[in-house]
Amino acid sequence: MIDAELYRVFYTVAASGNISTAAGQLFVSQPAVSKSIKKLENLTGCTLFVRSSRGVKPTTEGQILFEFVKNGFEHLENGERVLKKIRNKEQGLIKVGISNTLCRYYFMPHLEAFHRRYPGIRMTIVNRTSTETLKLLEQGLIDFGVISIPQERSGFTYRELLTIRDVFVTGKEYPEIESPVALQSLSRYPLMMLEKDNVTRAYIDAYLRENQVVLQPEIEISSMDLLIEFARIGLGVALVIRNFVEEELSQGVLKEIPVHPALPSRKIGIVMPKNLQLSIAAATFIDTLSN
Amino acid sequence: MIDAELYRVFYTVAASGNISTAAGQLFVSQPAVSKSIKKLENLTGCTLFVRSSRGVKPTTEGQILFEFVKNGFEHLENGERVLKKIRNKEQGLIKVGISNTLCRYYFMPHLEAFHRRYPGIRMTIVNRTSTETLKLLEQGLIDFGVISIPQERSGFTYRELLTIRDVFVTGKEYPEIESPVALQSLSRYPLMMLEKDNVTRAYIDAYLRENQVVLQPEIEISSMDLLIEFARIGLGVALVIRNFVEEELSQGVLKEIPVHPALPSRKIGIVMPKNLQLSIAAATFIDTLSN
DNA sequence: CTCTGTCATAATCCACGGTTATAGCATGAT
DNA sequence: ATCATGCTATAACCGTGGATTATGACAGAG
Structure with a gap:
């Protein structure tokens, strides 16, 4: 397999039609780009650009390769962008299991506040009994649940939220x-x-x-x-x-x-699978619930 | 932008769910892969895998990223595969301009022989007069033309094929x-x-x-x-x-x-744009015509 | 006919991705 | 209990390959 960074250089050069310009965009020197392109040409066994004193122009083969590489890097760039949004809490999806009662009387205001603060994070709320919520948790169908705490069962971690009477x-x-x-x-x-x-x-x-x-x-x-x-x-x-x-x-x-x-009195709290990293969105939500 | 090779490592690890295995597939040592993954995690600011003594499992964020990266690399791999085929003359497209007469009495047997030898290379034949063929060539709509040679015009190179009377x-x-x-x-x-x-x-x-x-x-x-x-x-x-x-x-x-x-007597021959690299397929065809 | 912008080449250098060795940790077997 | 096994993480070290600078060659524009 060919070094993916070579494809990035190729992508940049083909997009700009100019090795020097591409070098600038890649924050490296012009000879570095020239060498990379030549190396890629050797590895593929195809001439990819026609050089002239006014820049470079992809050959037929270069054009064909460009289509693939362009698509490929667009996907990578999208992934990067999405991940950044997720990290910045501008995007995400939280699936939470909670009983009808708790949802209505405890959860709603938190939900609203959270949504106001992080409008990009979507939520799926699954209203089931506590037992079923635990089952969903085991199956990985929800991120965490909010239930009455004395449901001690191994494999889950609990976190108290509220004492109720x-x-x-x-x-x-x-x-x-x-x-x-x-x-x-x-x-x-x-x-x-x-x-x-x-x-x-x-x-x-x-x-x-x-x-x-x-x-x-x-x-x-x-x-x-x-x-x-x-x-x-x-x-x-x-x-x-x-x-x-x-x-x-x-x-x-x-x-x-x-x-x-x-x-x-008894307690209600969060239950989540032990040994499982919560998604950033879910962790953020739990944080706001806890304070 | 994050080093695309890191994504390749990520891709391999996520696909195999196992750093050691991925290291083998990438032909590097296990610590190298561990370091790469950690580096990617630092750069993205997201934990991408949950490590355990039985391998690694992508986090929610890791799963999301994987979707993008997988698509991205599939495009790159496709590009590589196609380019290899083109280089091996198993794939390609040739667009040639040639008059009706020449096509019928001169070109046909060569065309058939070529197609028999390189069945993967497709051909588009544009039957026009010599003048129009030259125009198509200028516009880049055909790879080369086969015409009566005394059509001297600058910007084209000619190559004799046959003397006719x-x-x-x-x-x-x-x-x-x-x-x-x-x-x-x-x-x-x-x-x-x-x-x-x-x-x-x-x-x-x-x-x-x-x-x-x-x-x-x-x-x-x-x-x-x-x-x-x-x-x-x-x-x-x-x-x-x-x-x-x-x-x-x-x-x-x-x-x-x-x-x-x-x-x-006069000559017929190939005409092609000066200073333009022919595609591998076109060059191959011209080679077989000339011998 | 110079001037400018472009790519290629050569010589040099050092950061970083790689290696080996080892530790730490779960899990499952004896 | 204890050991063996199969993972990943960490540490220390090393060498190569991608990067740099300097320069040359070339083509087109003014």
Whole structure:
């Protein structure tokens, strides 16, 4: 194989039709270019240029070669340009797996801020449950996931983002409750929770089981969105993530029912494959998430 | 711009997923490849591979770059391959300008032989008059022409191929004429010649004028083909190129009318632009024509 | 007929891509 | 556990080939 740099010299000379000019563009001396061209001619066994006192002109063979070399270097130049953009965070693609709830109540503002700051970086968001998100991660179909952290599994690294707490809330029609009530006593109310396949739900169920408490929800639904809405209109007591109803609580639209023992806090965070270099775009995003 | 050889190293490593293997393919040592990759990473500012004890795996950025570099080098490799074929005369294109008559009576066998010997080289034959052929040559639309030589014009080089002689012939119905007759006496016969725009005709006319002879043809036609055919069926006396009716004369199908003074011989040859390198294919063709 | 711009050649030089040797590290086998 | 194997990284050194400068030859333009 012929030294690719010789092709670059050839490319420059053919494009400018002038060895001296090409030398300038290549930041080398004119004899260096002359020698390179001659060397290329020897290696290919073809005369590539007709020299005259007014410059050089490619021969038929030179013209044919030029077409190929031109295309070749255009690809290389494009690659260089794209890589530069990626490095400068002007281009990229991030694929992130995240549950619907987290996406809506936690992720959205970060997403918006990031997009505003790095408009060239596109994002694909895959809304799945945490378990499925881990599967996608294993298959390399997403860059990272945002999930409830206690999903410890080997082969992944985790990074905490936020501590969340689950609470029971009611609409304002319900009476205010000041002092914590026993968990079991909540069975008097119509209870509303996420569906069983949800990690949040699983976490709560496990906790209740530990404390020998049995609570049977009357309404199970897949979206926390609707759960909050239902509580608001007074359908019953909903188990939701406190962080995501701060506003409603402070406005008094929703009221927290303190329980005893208090539900333990848990964490949400980023999960990504161990031993895998993140793309620049993904790493940048995670950085902005973390601060 | 980044040294294109670094891209070649990158290309090889990415394709094989293994620095040591790539080193073997590139015929250099493993550390040399490691250094090159690291250098490329520094220059681009991107980590391109994830190293492990089982080889290397391109990062997201590495994968993206690879797409470009792969395309780039495929073009360069194609160029190299095509040029090699051209050099080996397995590929090429020759554009030649030649008159109808010369093509049929002189060129055809050479063309066939050449094509048999170099089947990969394609030919474009442009049938025009000599004057137009010269014009095409000036415009670079043909590689060379085959014409009557006395067309001296600067800026072209000529190369003789064949000496030809013009003769008057009749069909066998006409009486045999042993001793040369005066040119002027031919006016007694119905004369048949090529049309005025033809160079052969112009040459003859000039010669006749020099000798104060006036011969008015009864039939003027553009193809020597038909001219010969007309003579054969006894329509009159045709002025044709002797070399192209050798067979008919020896078979007695046509008879030559010797004239006095004898028509001067002339030459046909190759004309090509001065100071222009011929393509390998064209040069090869001219070589086979000349021997 | 000089002047200018172009490419080729010659002599010289040193940076850099190459080499060898070795260390470090995972992984899988004994 | 321990070893063997197959990778890559690092270090130190070396020699070649691409680069430079200086100069020559040539052709066209003014």
